[in-house]
Amino acid sequence: MSQTVDRALSILPLLAEGPADLGQVAERLAVHKSTALRLLRTLHEHGLVYRQSDQRYRLGARLIALAQEAMENLDIREIAHPHLARLNEQCGHTVHLAVYEEHEVLYIDKVESRYPVRMYSRIGKPVAITVAAVAKLLLADLPEGERRVLADELDYPMYTARSTPNAPAFLKELDKVREQGWATDLGGHEESINCVAAPIRGADGKVAAAMSVSAPNVVVTADELLTLLPLVRRTADAISGEYSGRTPATQ
Amino acid sequence: MSQTVDRALSILPLLAEGPADLGQVAERLAVHKSTALRLLRTLHEHGLVYRQSDQRYRLGARLIALAQEAMENLDIREIAHPHLARLNEQCGHTVHLAVYEEHEVLYIDKVESRYPVRMYSRIGKPVAITVAAVAKLLLADLPEGERRVLADELDYPMYTARSTPNAPAFLKELDKVREQGWATDLGGHEESINCVAAPIRGADGKVAAAMSVSAPNVVVTADELLTLLPLVRRTADAISGEYSGRTPATQ
DNA sequence: ATGGACGTTGCAGATATCGCAACAGACCAG
DNA sequence: CTGGTCTGTTGCGATATCTGCAACGTCCAT
CATH class of the missing domain: 3.30.450.40 (GAF domain)
Structure with missing residues (x-):
């Protein structure tokens, strides 16, 4: 099992509880801020995570669209x-x-x-x-x-x-x-x-x-x-x- | 941006098109089968991917639940x-x-x-x-x-x-x-x-x-x-x- | 039996990831 | 205006992590 991916995916349920900023994410993952940043960036590029105007992160639209397709299949x-x-x-x-x-x-x-x-x-x-x-x-x-x-x-x-x-x-x-x-x-x-x-x-x-x-x-x-x-x-x-x-x- | 995570996340839209087996996933990602296997395993542990009875992978229930929470927030x-x-x-x-x-x-x-x-x-x-x-x-x-x-x-x-x-x-x-x-x-x-x-x-x-x-x-x-x-x-x-x-x- | 397709495992080497430390910018208070 | 603090961001070197390989097991069809 891949550590990096594991950490990245752990962010999703965390954000499902509500928006969070970089520091909070890093703390809950127990990793350095820079690490959390890179993971969030990758999630962001895939649209699974969205950065709202106050800079905090929340789950993104593509996640919703993916789930939709999952059900239709x-x-x-x-x-x-x-x-x-x-x-x-x-x-x-x-x-x-x-x-x-x-x-x-x-x-x-x-x-x-x-x-x-x-x-x-x-x-x-x-x-x-x-x-x-x-x-x-x-x-x-x-x-x-x-x-x-x-x-x-x-x-x-x-x-x-x-x-x-x-x-x-x-x-x-x-x-x-x-x-x-x-x-x-x-x-x-x-x-x-x-x-x-x-x-x-x-x-x-x-x-x-x-x-x-x-x-x-x-x-x-x-x-x-x-x-x-x-x-x-x-x-x-x-x-x-x-x-x-x-x-x-x-x- | 993290390569490993990037690859793992690329699997999701791929599976959204329909169920796929290990070989197909590996091919579309252009990685070795063993690599694809590890990524899929990690996704599986997080419930984002489900392995159906014919061994093929498709998107999992937790993805749907996550999207649901995303919307409620x-x-x-x-x-x-x-x-x-x-x-x-x-x-x-x-x-x-x-x-x-x-x-x-x-x-x-x-x-x-x-x-x-x-x-x-x-x-x-x-x-x-x-x-x-x-x-x-x-x-x-x-x-x-x-x-x-x-x-x-x-x-x-x-x-x-x-x-x-x-x-x-x-x-x-x-x-x-x-x-x-x-x-x-x-x-x-x-x-x-x-x-x-x-x-x-x-x-x-x-x-x-x-x-x-x-x-x-x-x-x-x-x-x-x-x-x-x-x-x-x-x-x-x-x-x-x-x-x-x-x-x-x-x- | 025999061959092929597919998933799985252990390993050694390569490389991508990590945490650090330093930087940049916003914001606030004095 | 200045100093302080808080946040997010970047470059870098060490090393833990991931990768691809090759070999194995299993199942199925021939």
Whole structure:
């Protein structure tokens, strides 16, 4: 592993916390200012870092554009999107698509609710991993060892009284989810919001992504939302079929 | 500028084109495979690159998460958002917010149309710089020298018959836009879509961002859309006031 | 079996990187 | 106006770091 590159890349999460000047960067990297300067310059030339008018550095526009391309290249997103849109047509609620990658779960697509009340979320945003229905599905499918390690090193913030409180409870929930083949989040992230989710599987049978329907209490109760489960599962299965190459990409 | 870091960062745009294996990366970088391997490993440890099951590399999830944080840290976005939402409430059309940074213009926020017909765009996506109304405003404010250089090195794709055809036409359009203080895109990007845009200025009077309202022909004609101009300008001015610190962040 | 393609490792030599120290410019206070 | 401090910047020599090589392992197809 390359020391120079390692240091340079360490600057990015640092700047993600907010703008910083040369001295601050050098200090946090524990290197000489001149070293930090050279690294920042290189990052700058690639557009990953921007120097604002007050001379401080922050993350740059090209980083955002790169991430955008990264998402557009995910073929699962492309395949799933029309299905998500159709589901949204049918039920009117917000539909999400999420994937797991190296200890993170993130939304990679979203179709907004047609109802005026919308929940906050954003494509690219890391998911509340201990409570979100999609996260449960994605983690439940990990090999046992990895799952235990991950569950152990996670934090368990109590967003609400119904949030998953700790690792054992989480692992138990994951077992249940794996067995039943679907998952819910009933007010575990935001008091008044419920979700139902189903897994999307690749040709190898492993869970490649997960999708969910979310709606606030004020629009439908949790029970009403659960009646959508069959529809959600059918949609997920349709995507699975197409993604794994079994179905010849209908329509 | 650091050679090692430079090479490592060059891998990112390369992978943005699509997944690639070690050999391909090494070849495009013109380095030995072992060198490319070490660079990729370092990128991997930072989560910027992911190794998919077929061993090929593609951009990783952390890159997306980083970009997300980068956008959330843009204070102009935070200030502008409620105004954009309110404007959307009032007119119902899609509202965009865009910034310019180092030869790129990109959308950093968006409020979706309430009408069923939606235009395609995505936060983080680079804007069609030669035709978009927001791009015209942002570029029109650059210092003359920079503007000429930029206009010269741009491509002028003819998305439609009304696209800006070349540098001289573009520069002339920019002059007009700067003078009148607002801009339009009438079917220059997609035949049936029109936009009206207004600039947001910082304390120094320079254009810091631009916002626009877009709607397809089938919903409102270009003339009807133009009647929204005063409203758009008023909204942009309100944001300017708040951003430059003149207005004490109403409400 | 055999060949080729691809990823991976250890090593020795070359070179690019590092920290230093000195410089330059902005800013402020006396 | 002057002296001080703070910031970012540059040139340089020592050396730690990176590089390319060659050899190895593995997988797949012939």
